[in-house]
Amino acid sequence: MTADTTAVPRRKLIEVALPLEKINAESAREKSIRHGHPSTLHLWWARRPLAAARAVLFAQLVDDPSSFPDRFPTDEAVAKERKRLHEIIEQLVVWENAGDENLLRRAREEILASSDGNPPPILDPFAGGGTIPLEAQRLGLEAHASDLNPVAVLINKALIEIPPKFAGRPPVFPGAADAQINTWPRATGLAEDVRRYGQWMRDEAEKRIGRLYPKAQLPDGSEATVIAWIWARTVTCPNPACSIAMPLVRSWWLGKKKNKEAYVVPSVLNGKVEFSIGHDPKKAPTKDTDGTVGRTGAVCVGCGAAVELKYIRAEGRAGRMGTKLMATVAEGERTRIYLEPTSEHEEAAQVDRPIDVPDGDLAKNTRDFKTPNYGITSFVDLFTSRQLTALATFSDLVGEARERVLEDALAAGMPEGETLEKGGIGAVAYADAVATYLGFSVSRLADYGSSISTWMPDPKNEGIRNTFARQAIPMTWDFAEANPLSSASGNFWFMIRGIGRTLDVAVTRSHSGSALQRNAADREYNNFLISTDPPYYDNIGYSDLSDFFYVWLRRSLKYIHPEVLSTMLVPKSEELVANPYRHNGKSGAHKFFEEGFREVFRRARETALPDYPTAVYYAFKQQSSDDHGEASTGWETLLEGMIRSGWSIVATWPLRSERGGRMISVGTNALASSIVLALKPRPVDASTTDRRGFINALKAELPGALRELQQGAIAPVDLPQAAIGPGMAVFSRFSGVLADDGSKMTVRAALARINEILDEVLVEQEGDFDPDTRFAIAWFRQYGFDAGAFGDADNMARARNASLEHLERSGILTSRAGKVALLSPVALAEMYAALPR
Structure with a gap:
């Protein structure tokens, strides 16, 4: 069939078609990847998958073949060329191909061919965790990141600004350069220095505070390094006849590996609670006996009295909540060794709180911060005195390590130069750069080293759960205090190693990117192609949460990044998030967000590039609703705002990054977890x-x-x-x-x-379509991924000459207990990946 050869507008791939199945499958797979992934540099909430960002950027820039009827005169020719371009995307999104120079060269050639050899610079004005600017840089583009949040700005600097500045340089740590005969490609020299000076910090910290972390005595008389101490918060039992320091425990379990079960056994002796370790699975805690605290209150292990949460809150606010050591976890030979607490180990933790620790009040955000209800109202309250001592020690060592790097860099022949903040590339800037990553390691250590961190007894993941296991600071009853000097998860070297691996594969082939602290509502957008993942409504309170890290980053790095770290806490009043407690209630928050969002995209529209579509990621709130409910209203509000700001919406692409079918509920199940909007300026x-x-x-x-x-x-x-x-x-x-x-x-x-x-x-x-596809489309339009009656499915299948038995064998749906449900695209991808090859 001959294509229409009349004049056609020049369209990009993102306006026409994308290989979504592969993009979504790789986005989901990426969630399980850690080594070298930017997420191990520093935590940020709701990061977009690198795979999706890479594909979207490529599709924003590369022409769709339908734009050239002279070169592709038939529908078949257009389809063939489009398939070739989609195959490049399908290869680009694979994690293992992220450093494939030949593939990236081909991708860059396509981008250059579609932009007359001069692609526009890319800007993400809500840069957050840096995914989009990083992927722009990977594709050889000029990358610009900005964010109001200083933690986000530092993350972006560490990803796109610093590594290219020092690419190809050998490490300066004495003797480190001798470890590799060949050159030091990319930022591997920088990575090696981060590891070497990080090891120096760890060793120096052990000299200064090692006495606070005694070894554990094993039953055979030998010693072992402690991984963690498991503590329970306590309050006095309100029963006058009891009055013990009753432990508040979510779960008694320590380890659930088969034949290696371990759990805490409480007992009361002479008015005091003692703890021992049980291993008999027959006597292990059950659902009814596990822990002492539930949603409505607690139970005293001494007298069995039911204690209301309001009493516990009152005790906490009065400063009468204590702690009691329940167990010690020691390093074994490829195993964990669980030991009863000892007075020596309990006393070792009783140190004075350091004087020079960062302080500040937690946000009055009752949705995301639960600890203020119990008297934990400031950042220092989130840590034990020993944890604060360790963090302060490592933070002090960042500055000392920087001085050593500077001395060694000068000795290695590096010119002194300007500071990193002033754009230097000499010894001073290099010392600033290494110190920045070391400061990140202290900030990451805080995530695993607070009294909100808990112990996970899971057979496949027996270890410390970080503070931000979700996007909030919850109240935890029992907590795990990690030993920062051990070799298990949660220790300082674990943080250094993760950062080093990220730097080993950092993007350095393109020139250095730019990361600035800017408010998206009043910054300039001239000549930039925008690809961005803005905050949506009140999903995440970024500024409130990131204060947790900011106070430690500021303590460690305020003299290296004085401009970015100039404020005592993260700026909040201008943050584009609908916080009711900050904007006079729900209606005020809604108005603030809607007007701010519209202003950002109105300004962006004024100088938008007409030949390139802007890409905006939209994250749906995961909640049920009917046809007139909140979820659909949010979607409509976004579209309405874009249109009123002068944009034409040219494409909507559903992105799914869930692993294993965590789709949204009835009423919203046709919507993916997020959508990418492609926008072009509408003529005035x-x-x-x-x-x-x-x-x-x-x-x-x-x-x-x-x-x-x-x-x-x-x-x-x-x-x-x-x-x-x-x-x-x-x-x-x-x-x-x-x-x-x-x-x-x-x-x-x-x-x-x-x-x-x-x-x-x-x-x-x-x-x-074939019969199976016809059934899948018809069923999805009615039920999405939710279950429907077998009889209805059978009737629908017969009407389309399809067989439910064949559909189930093919892995398209599940059928059990009289119900039928389609498998999600991600679940399908995982199932196919698991098949033997």
Whole structure:
């Protein structure tokens, strides 16, 4: 079939078709990867997968072949060329290919060919954890990151600014350069120095505070290094006849490996609680006997009295909450050794609180911060005195290590030069750079070294759970105090090793990127192509949470990054997050967010590049709702805001990064965990149309758009969501669509019309699909990934000449207990990956 050779607009891949199945599968797989992943540099919440960002950036820049009917005159030629470009994306998103120079060279050649050899610089004004700027740099593009949050700014500097500055240089630590005969490619020399000076810090810390971490005496008389001490918080039992220091414990379990079970056994002797270690699985805690604290209150282990949470809160706020050592975890030969507590180990932790530790009050954010209810109201309250002593010691050593790096760099022949903040690349800047990563290691140590960290007894993951296991600071009853000088998880060397591995594979082939502290609502956007993942509504309180790290980063690095770390805490009033407690309630928070969001994209629209689509990631709130509920309202608010800001929405791509089918509930299950919007500036002289004109345009354009989507290896279950893009492209190209009464059609009404026409088109096109696909599309439109009755599924399958038995054998659905449910795309990808090859 011959393609239409009349003049066509130049479109990018992201406007037409993407290989979503592969992008989503690799995004999900990436969550289990740690070695060398930027997430091990420093924690940031809700990072976008590198795979997705890499694919989106490539698709923003590379032309779709339909733009060139002279070169690709037939539909077959267009499809063939599009398939070739999609194969490049499918290779790019594989984690193991992230450093494949030949593949990256091919990708850069395609980008240059589609941008007349001069691709635009990339900007993420909500840079956060740095995923998008880093991937722009990997693709050879000029990367710019900005964020209001200083922790995010430092993370981006560490990812895109610093490694290229010092690429190819040998380490300066005495004797380190001799360890490698050949050159030091990329930032491996910098990584080696971080490891060497990090080891020096660890050894020096042991000299200064090693006495606070005594060895454990084993039953055979030998000694072992302690991994962690397990503590329980305590309050006095309110029963006057008892009055023991009753332990508040979530779980007695220490280890659940088969034949190696271990748990704490409490007993009361002479009015005091004692703890021993049990190993008999027959006497192990059950669901009914595990722990002393539940959702409604606690139980005293001495008298069995039920104690309300309000009493525990009152004791905590009065400063009467204590701690009691329950168990000691020691290093064994490829195992953990659980030991009863001793007075020596309990007394070793009783040290004076250091004077020069960072302080500041926790946010009055009752959703994300639960500890203030119990009297833990400041940052120092989150740590034991021994933990504060260790963190302060390591923080002091960052400055001392910097002086040693400077001395060694000068001795190695490096010119002195300017500071890192002033753009230097000599010895002073290098010492600043190494110290920055060492400061990150202290900040990361705080995440594993607070009294919010807990012990995980899981058979496959027996160790310390970090403070931010989720995006909040919860109240923990029993906690694990890690030994920062051990060799197990949660120790200082664990942090250094992770940072070193990230630097070993850091992107350095492109020139240094730029990371600045800027408010997205008032920064300039001239000549930048925007690809960004903005905060959405109140999902995460970034500034409140990141204060936890900021106070330690500031203590360690304020003289190295004085501008970024100038404030006592993270700036909050301008942060684009809908915080009711900060903006006069829910309505004030909603107004603040909506107006701020619109202002950002209004400013970006003023200088948007007309030939390149802007990409905006949108994260859905994971909650149930009906057709008129909050989730759909959030989606509509976003679309409405973009359109009012002067944008035309040209594509909507569902991204799924969940592992194993954690899809959202009835009413929102057609929506992926996040969506990438592709936007182009709408001409200021765009015309209006009426309802009939809008519907006629939909009927004319949606069939062709769906065919293009289907060529992009998109899963049938994602087709309805992706098809919103072409529909919204029709709606938003007009300055307004007039309803029958003369008023402007709302986004909600437009979405309803788009879905109606989409249903009609899909029914017509079902004849082009095989029976299994026809069933999957029809079932998904009705049930999403939720279960439906077997009888209904059987009737639907028979009507399409499909077999439920065959569909189940093929791994498309599950059928059990009279219910049928489709497997999610991610679950399918994981199942296929597990098959023998």
